[in-house]
Amino acid sequence: MSNTSKSERARPYAGxxxxxxxxxxxxxxxxAAISVFGTTGYRDATVGGVCEVAGLNKRYFYxxxxxxxxxxxxxxxxxxxxxxxxxLAAEGNDPVTVVRGFIDxxxxxxxxxxxxxxxxxxxxxxxxxxxxxxxxxxxxxxGDELCDRLVPTIPGLxxxxxxxxxxxxxxxxxxxxxxxxxxLSEQQPPREELLAELDGxxxxxxxxx
Amino acid sequence: MSNTSKSERARPYAGxxxxxxxxxxxxxxxxAAISVFGTTGYRDATVGGVCEVAGLNKRYFYxxxxxxxxxxxxxxxxxxxxxxxxxLAAEGNDPVTVVRGFIDxxxxxxxxxxxxxxxxxxxxxxxxxxxxxxxxxxxxxxGDELCDRLVPTIPGLxxxxxxxxxxxxxxxxxxxxxxxxxxLSEQQPPREELLAELDGxxxxxxxxx
DNA sequence: GCAAACTGGTACGGCTTCGTACCAGAAAGG
DNA sequence: CCTTTCTGGTACGAAGCCGTACCAGTTTGC
Numbered sequence: 117m118s119n120t121s122k123s124e125r126a127r128p129y130a131g132x133x134x135x136x137x138x139x140x141x142x143x144x145x146x147x148a149a150i151s152v153f154g155t156t157g158y159r160d161a162t163v164g165g166v167c168e169v170a171g172l173n174k175r176y177f178y179x180x181x182x183x184x185x186x187x188x189x190x191x192x193x194x195x196x197x198x199x200x201x202x203x204l205a206a207e208g209n210d211p212v213t214v215v216r217g218f219i220d221x222x223x224x225x226x227x228x229x230x231x232x233x234x235x236x237x238x239x240x241x242x243x244x245x246x247x248x249x250x251x252x253x254x255x256x257x258x259g260d261e262l263c264d265r266l267v268p269t270i271p272g273l274x275x276x277x278x279x280x281x282x283x284x285x286x287x288x289x290x291x292x293x294x295x296x297x298x299x300l301s302e303q304q305p306p307r308e309e310l311l312a313e314l315d316g317x318x319x320x321x322x323x324x325x
Numbered sequence: 326m327s328n329t330s331k332s333e334r335a336r337p338y339a340g341x342x343x344x345x346x347x348x349x350x351x352x353x354x355x356x357a358a359i360s361v362f363g364t365t366g367y368r369d370a371t372v373g374g375v376c377e378v379a380g381l382n383k384r385y386f387y388x389x390x391x392x393x394x395x396x397x398x399x400x401x402x403x404x405x406x407x408x409x410x411x412x413l414a415a416e417g418n419d420p421v422t423v424v425r426g427f428i429d430x431x432x433x434x435x436x437x438x439x440x441x442x443x444x445x446x447x448x449x450x451x452x453x454x455x456x457x458x459x460x461x462x463x464x465x466x467x468g469d470e471l472c473d474r475l476v477p478t479i480p481g482l483x484x485x486x487x488x489x490x491x492x493x494x495x496x497x498x499x500x501x502x503x504x505x506x507x508x509l510s511e512q513q514p515p516r517e518e519l520l521a522e523l524d525g526x527x528x529x530x531x532x533x534x
Numbered sequence: 535g536c537a538a539a540c541t542g543g544t545a546c547g548g549c550t551t552c553g554t555a556c557c558a559g560a561a562a563g564g
Numbered sequence: 565c566c567t568t569t570c571t572g573g574t575a576c577g578a579a580g581c582c583g584t585a586c587c588a589g590t591t592t593g594c
Contacts, residue, residue, distance in 0.1 A: 127562060129570055137570090159368065159452065162551060173572055178553075238457065241450035243368065248447065252509045255502065273529060278514070278522035285506050286499035293464065293498025294491065300461045305487070313487035320482060336592055338540055346540090371581060382542055387583075540591070549582080554575100561570075 142180040142190075144170045149191045154231030158188060158239040185244060192240050192247065195232045196254045199225055203291070204261055211269050212318045215287070218262060219314055222291045223307045226299060237296050259284020351389040351399075353379045358400045363440030367397060367448040394453060401449050401456065404441045405463045408434055412500070413470055420478050421527045424496070427471060428523055431500045432516045435508060446505050464501075468493020 126134040148170035152161050163184055167174050181187045202225035206217025226233040240247055263280045266287075267273055275283065298304060335343040357379035361370050372393055376383045390396045411434035415426025435442040449456055472489045475496075476482055484492065507519065 127569055129561065134570095157451070157453075163553085164551075171572090174553075175555095175572090238451035242366070242447035243451075244366075248509055252506060256506065270533070275529070276522065276525065278518070279526050279529075281506070282503065282519075282522050282526050285502040286495075289498040289500070289502025289505075290495035291498070292502065293494040296498075297461060297465065297490070297494050300457055309487070310491075313485065313491050316485065317488050317491050320484070320488075324479070336539055338591065343540095372583085373581070380542090383583075384585095385541090536594090538592085538594105541589085543587085543589105545586075546584085547582105550580090552577105552579080554577090556575075557573085559571085559573105561568100563568085564566095 138179060141170075141172055141176045144172060145177060145180060145187060146190055146194060149187050150195065150232060150235060153188065153191060153239045154234045158184075158235075158243065185247065188240065188243065189247060189250060191235060192250060195236050198229070198232060199236060200254070200258060203258060208265070209269055211266055212322065214262065214266050214269060215318065216311070216314060218287065219291055219294065220307075220311055222295050223298065223310065226295050227307055233295070233299065237292065237299060255288050256281070256284065259288045262287050347388060350379075350381055350385050353381060354386060354389060354396060355399055355403060358396050359404065359444060360440060362397065362400060362448050363443045367393075367444075367452065394456065397449065397452065398456060398459060400444060401459060404445050407438070407441060408445060409463070409467060412467060417474070418478055420475055421531065423471070423475050423478060424527065425520070425523060427496065428500055428503065429516075429520055431504050432507065432519065435504050436512065436516060442504070442508065446501065446508060464497050465490070465493065468497045471496050 128134075129137060132140070145166060149161070149166050152166050152169055156165070161184065163174060163177050166184075166187065167177050177187075181190070199222075203218050203221040205221050206213070208214040208217050226237075240251055242248075260280065263275070263284050266283070267275060267280075294310075298310060337343075338346060341349070354375060358370070358375050361375050361378055365374070370393065372383060372386050375393075375396065376386050386396075390399070408431075412427050412430040414430050415422070417423040417426050435446075449460055451457075469489065472484070472493045475492070476484060476489070503519075507513075
């Protein structure tokens with residue numbers, strides 16, 4: 117019996133190689149899944165539903181993913197990379213600017229990406245140990261990066277790794293909670309007002325120094 | 326047709342009135358659900374599964390709840406009441422004590438209640454708009470209470486409602502993130518060490534003042 | 535006792551999703 | 565062309581859960 121595996125007699129189709137077509141389908145599935153998970157919600161999502169939105173046969177789902185959870189993980193990687201870019205975009209040489217830039221970037225991203233933000237703020241949570249692990253890794257990574265930017269702005273500070281983890285978690289956790297609260301609020305104050313409140317808090321903190 | 330509704334010809338059974346029996350069954354369902362949601366997870370939970378653990382016929386589920394989500398809400402109210410007691414147990418007249426007591430109470434509760442904490446930290450998230458609303462309400466409430474205790478310990482501070490909300494969210498969010506990170510790292514390091522790190526951070530903050 | 539209410543166990547139809555298979559038509563290659 | 569691969573649409577069995585109904589045995593009120 118000769119090798120009859122799928123990749124054996126691969127041919128171009130519509131001018132694209134097999135690998136290119138597979139990758140394109142994978143991207144379409146991920147894009148469709150972001151839409152479905154971010155609107156209907158992951159809990160009510162089905163393989164068939166995602167494929168319908170993607171305009172692909174169910175067969176092609178299993179070509180790229182084994183389970184819906186695998187697709188969720190791929191979706192999350194895309195979403196979190198985008199968020200990471202947003203919250204770490206700002207530069208700053210003093211603590212207030214760093215923290216303010218982080219929160220501002222977060223709220224901006226949530227506002228500009230309502231679907232993706234629902235995926236990140238709600239849908240990926242509590243799905244499975246594996247997804248939780250992913251989530252924790254990225255949260256820690258962003259927290260570490262924030263610490264890296266924050267610590268040098270405060271001379272004479274040499275936190276232990278454990279303290280850095282504490283500060284990173286606290287910053288990320290605070291940002292998430294503020295974002296979640298903002299999203300779930302019935303009447304959302306404009307982002308600018310929220311940031312003005314933040315400035316007030318940070319100002320009071322500085323005044324105490 | 327005479328009234329044949331269930332409550333019409335109610336009789337005591339095993340010495341208990343109908344209302345008492347119904348309430349007892351409800352409690353058993355809630356207790357079973359905490360166990361199921363906190364171990365198997367809400368996502369994989371079924372009505373039949375919860376009833377089996379509770380040792381009750383499925384019929385009695387629908388006697389007290391219309392959907393599994395209703396039961397989750399009831400479960401959450403029980404769990405959050407317990408957590409609330411834990412995180413607000415400590416007294417304190419200075420900011421460091423208040424914050425430390427909050428974090429300490431949170432971690433203690435997580436450590437002593439692994440099942441309930443999984444429900445609160447993971448399972449209730451991203452279920453539905455209704456559950457999210459519940460979650461947000463309790464988080465805000467705890468944040469407000471923390472603010473109420475924190476603000477008087479810092480003389481000359483009169484935060485606006487918006488600023489109070491900011492601080493409350495930040496505290497609660499930081500606490501949750503720290504707890505989640507701790508749980509996902511299998512509670513390493515031990516709670517005492519983690520609190521020592523917190524003391525270090527708070528100490529550095531004070532030193533800056 | 536005896537009828538009526540209650541309990542716990544089992545059973546069943548209906549529904550939804552999964553994962554795969556089949557089929558007809560388009561595109562590629564010799 | 566004519567065969568082979570690829571695509572998209574439809575179909576189908578298997579499985580799990582829902583919500584309800586039925587049934588046998590117990591407890592209660594009269």
